Amino acid sequence: MKQFFFKIYMIAFMALTVFFIAIIWKVTFAHIIEEHHERTESQEIAKYKEEQVEKSKKTTFEKIILESDERVKHYLGYRILEEARIEGHFHHIGFDIGPDNRSYCVKCHGDMPHDAVKELRAFLNMHAFFVGCQTCHVKLEKTETTGVYKWYDRKTGDIVESPVKDNTPGTYNSKLIPFEKVDGKLVRVDSDERIEFAEEYRAHEKSLTEAQKSRAKKLIHKVVSKKPYLCEDCHQKEKPILPFEAIGYSKERIDSITSTEVVGMIKNYTQFYMPSMLQPGSSNDKK
Amino acid sequence: MKALPRASRLIALFCFSVFLLISFTFTPSYAADVGNCLLCHKYPGISRVDEEGKLRLFYVNESIFSNSVHAKVKCEGCHTDIKKIPHDVAKKVDCLVECHIIEPSSEKKFSHKDVKEFLGKSVHGPIDKEGKEKKYIEDYPTCKDCHDNPLYRPLSFFKKVRPGISEASLGRCRVCHKKEEFIYRFYNHVTTRLHKSRNPLNIAEVCARCHDNPEIVARHEMSTKAVFSYGETFHGKAARFLDERVPDCLDCHISKGESVHQMLPKEDPASSIHADNKGKICTNIDCHPSASPKLAKYSVHAEFNLKQSPAQYFFTVFFIILTGGTLLPLMFIILLDIIRRFFPNATIGRRK
Numbered sequence: 001m002k003q004f005f006f007k008i009y010m011i012a013f014m015a016l017t018v019f020f021i022a023i024i025w026k027v028t029f030a031h032i033i034e035e036h037h038e039r040t041e042s043q044e045i046a047k048y049k050e051e052q053v054e055k056s057k058k059t060t061f062e063k064i065i066l067e068s069d070e071r072v073k074h075y076l077g078y079r080i081l082e083e084a085r086i087e088g089h090f091h092h093i094g095f096d097i098g099p100d101n102r103s104y105c106v107k108c109h110g111d112m113p114h115d116a117v118k119e120l121r122a123f124l125n126m127h128a129f130f131v132g133c134q135t136c137h138v139k140l141e142k143t144e145t146t147g148v149y150k151w152y153d154r155k156t157g158d159i160v161e162s163p164v165k166d167n168t169p170g171t172y173n174s175k176l177i178p179f180e181k182v183d184g185k186l187v188r189v190d191s192d193e194r195i196e197f198a199e200e201y202r203a204h205e206k207s208l209t210e211a212q213k214s215r216a217k218k219l220i221h222k223v224v225s226k227k228p229y230l231c232e233d234c235h236q237k238e239k240p241i242l243p244f245e246a247i248g249y250s251k252e253r254i255d256s257i258t259s260t261e262v263v264g265m266i267k268n269y270t271q272f273y274m275p276s277m278l279q280p281g282s283s284n285d286k287k
Numbered sequence: 288m289k290a291l292p293r294a295s296r297l298i299a300l301f302c303f304s305v306f307l308l309i310s311f312t313f314t315p316s317y318a319a320d321v322g323n324c325l326l327c328h329k330y331p332g333i334s335r336v337d338e339e340g341k342l343r344l345f346y347v348n349e350s351i352f353s354n355s356v357h358a359k360v361k362c363e364g365c366h367t368d369i370k371k372i373p374h375d376v377a378k379k380v381d382c383l384v385e386c387h388i389i390e391p392s393s394e395k396k397f398s399h400k401d402v403k404e405f406l407g408k409s410v411h412g413p414i415d416k417e418g419k420e421k422k423y424i425e426d427y428p429t430c431k432d433c434h435d436n437p438l439y440r441p442l443s444f445f446k447k448v449r450p451g452i453s454e455a456s457l458g459r460c461r462v463c464h465k466k467e468e469f470i471y472r473f474y475n476h477v478t479t480r481l482h483k484s485r486n487p488l489n490i491a492e493v494c495a496r497c498h499d500n501p502e503i504v505a506r507h508e509m510s511t512k513a514v515f516s517y518g519e520t521f522h523g524k525a526a527r528f529l530d531e532r533v534p535d536c537l538d539c540h541i542s543k544g545e546s547v548h549q550m551l552p553k554e555d556p557a558s559s560i561h562a563d564n565k566g567k568i569c570t571n572i573d574c575h576p577s578a579s580p581k582l583a584k585y586s587v588h589a590e591f592n593l594k595q596s597p598a599q600y601f602f603t604v605f606f607i608i609l610t611g612g613t614l615l616p617l618m619f620i621i622l623l624d625i626i627r628r629f630f631p632n633a634t635i636g637r638r639k
Contacts, residue, residue: 007629014625021618028611032604035591075486075529076440081351086342088431090380092355092438094348097331112336118376121335122345129332170330261326269373 097173102157104198105133130170132177134189139225140180148179149247162248231266324362325349355436356476360386382430405548423506433493442478487526487535494536510595516588539568
């Protein structure tokens with residue numbers, strides 16, 4: 001037994017020695033080698049300065065997409081405010097919400113998918129932040145309609161309690177998803193089967209023929225209705241599509257989102273822009 | 288006019304008292320949003336991707352905004368083209384616009400116009416002395432390259448958990464000023480301006496966006512990655528540990544009493560880092576007043592770089608080799624010793 005512990009001790013000691021060797025190597029000789037490489041590189045940069053200027057102007061995927069995820073910490077002394085930094089953005093964001101891991105729509109369409117109508121796109125993206133795509137883009141048949149909507153956690157995808165009462169409007173870590181009736185059972189519209197199908201399509205996309213791709217896309221989007229629900233379908237007092245009370249909205253919040261102020265503004269927008277949004281190819285559509 | 292009956296008068300008096308109580312007690316915290324812009328802009332998802340593929344976020348975090356130096360500026364004070372709701376696509380904000388705040392000493396509308404003039408004459412101005420555009424003009428900073436909305440940073444912090452707002456001072460304010468919201472905001476604004484409005488590390492990070500960018504450093508033929516080399520110094524290392532007392536970039540590169548926008552190139556005789564003025568930097572009353580002016584002669588932005596600082600380079604290399612050359616063999620011998628203890632009879636090519 002004593003020998004066993006001695007061996008364990010020796011192994012740990014050996015690991016520690018190797019660890020120290022690695023550290024000493026890194027701060028000594030590796031540092032010199034690194035400096036040498038950096039120097040060579042900077043000399044090359046200086047040499048090909050003009051080329052570098054041209055290179056920096058190129059809008060590579062890496063430069064625009066991957067390098068744009070910069071984070072900053074503001075040291076205020078009494079508080080550290082950490083947030084994402086968006087180039088040229090003046091106002092502070094002040095909080096983080098993780099990506100929607102459940103949605104199979106955002107994997108292709110991104111999480112700011114609305115772009116067609118310039119007067120509406122920001123509003124629609126604002127809703128897409130806490131409303132699942134299917135909530136507006138899936139109109140169920142009468143036999144499938146349940147009127148049940150629930151919140152799911154963006155990270156885990158699990159159904160969770162309503163976040164509405166405990167949070168500032170719209171700053172939820174959850175999204176709303178409708179439920180449909182399948183064989184008499186309540187099933188979420190973003191069911192595991194649909195997610196698996198979409199995932200498999202994404203995995204095999206490169207090896208599929210154009211015809212196969214078209215078929216797969218058709219099947220993935222089969223549940224999507226041609227005309228989505230519109231703003232006033234929910235922002236109304238009479239028969240809103242969403243059961244606000246059931247999904248956790250207080251009376252004050254319901255009054256607010258169905259108030260004349262909001263509904264009036266929606267009317268102003270929809271009167272001018274909404275009809276053209278629903279007619280693909282019209283001139284306003286390309287604004 | 289017929290006099291009101293006693294009961295009605297009492298009710299009227301009661302209602303008026305309640306009205307007064309509400310008016311003075313519940314002063315709205317977010318008075319800047321008179322246009323009710325936050326009806327939509329309080330939602331974090333209000334965003335889009337623009338035609339150049341850049342993320343445009345239109346969200347305003349109300350609680351953070353109300354703790355910023357612009358808290359009192361109405362939205363339309365900066366976004367001047369927005370006159371109605373729903374509004375059209377908003378134009379880019381011009382920071383030089385006159386906003387609705389009255390500057391108390393001149394009683395004129397407030398504007399950042401002077402900053403443009405300062406910046407124009409500074410090393411960061413895009414136009415040279417002959418009135419021509421400088422080379423690589425796109426590299427020169429505009430307002431938002433260095434500034435986001437400055438947040439309140441009161442003069443002291445209580446155990447680093449809350450702003451050190453002195454109740455005693457607030458009590459003195461209350462003698463003359465009656466609005467709580469005004470007192471709180473004014474106190475924060477003034478005390479924020481009485482010291483660095485950003486931590487030295489934050490200042491260094493802002494400068495690093497350009498001055499540590501290898502492409503910009505190469506294009507403008509700068510001798511150093513300035514913030515990297517600052518990070519190698521004692522001051523830079525202390526700044527990394529969030530020390531508030533160490534000098535940041537602006538403390539040395541701006542002449543005392545001038546705006547940060549008046550930074551001049553080292554060749555300019557008025558520059559704080561001009562050879563004739565350099566001695567005053569370290570010996571100024573806030574830093575090392577009893578030191579010799581020669582203190583400033585040390586190479587502040589020396590890098591571990593053969594071309595830029597050969598003496599320091601070879602000196603460092605010597606100590607690196609000395610350290611590595613001693614410790615690495617020592618560690619290797621210890622390792623061999625441990626292996627021998629595991630395999631006491633192991634041999635390579637030796638006869639048994």
